[in-house]
Amino acid sequence: MSKRQRTGSPLGADESGSADYEVGYGRPPRATRFKPGQCGNPKGRPKKPKNLNDAVERELDRIIVVREGGREKRLTKREVMSRQLVDASCRGQLGATRLLLREMSSTAAAEAALSSNLMPASAQPIDATDRQIIASFAAMIRAGAQIDPAAALNARADDDDADASDEPGPQRQGLAASLPLPTCH
Incomplete structure (x- = not known):
């Protein structure tokens, strides 16, 4: 078989205004062609779901x-399922x-659980330990002390490794040396 030969010149050779421009296979009208920088599929291929839950x-x-009582309503499938579940429960x-x-x-x-975690700080009671921590911070700020977060974290890690005694050891330095350990409420 022989290949089919195209007649005429390439796409860009003829102007749309010329009378001898022939529209046909592989030669769309100039007005309907993609403009430079325009994509034929701007949204691209739809992404596949990452997992089953998504x-x-x-x-x-x-x-x-959904047709309900002779009227059409637009509902999500989730709403339809919940209605059917409640209806089935009502049927016994x-x-x-x-x-x-x-x-x-x-x-x-x-x-x-979510609302208890989102309770504002003013609603949680302040106990003696909290007051002591706040007072020690205020005293340090008044004295102009520089707080070294790295020293505080290192001291806390050392305290976790040490025995449970409350005596400050030589490894307690910086911020952790002057503050009591926080307690959970």
Whole structure:
């Protein structure tokens, strides 16, 4: 078989304004060609999901059209699933009720843990140890002492290795030597 020969000149040879420019295979109209610097696929290839959880989350957030009571509503698949779960629980399906209660209790526990961590500092009580730490910092600032964070971290690491006695050893230097160990609330 022989190759098919193109007739005419290359794309850039003819001007769009010339009357003898022939539009055809491999020769699109000048107005519809890509401009310099313009890409034919600006968004590029869609990225594949990184893992199964990301793919499932993206699919649950996809919006679908649902007919409810003769009207069309746009809901996410997540909302449709939750409605179906609640409806099944209301119909007396014990498995749906167990799943719904388990999910509600785990969500409530997670929200309670999150809100306890986000409690403002003013809402947490200040005990004697906290007052002592604040007073020692204030005294150091008034005295013009320079705080060396590296010495404090090294002293803390040495304290962790030492025995549990409260006697300050020769390794306690810098900031850690003058401050009591913090306690958790």
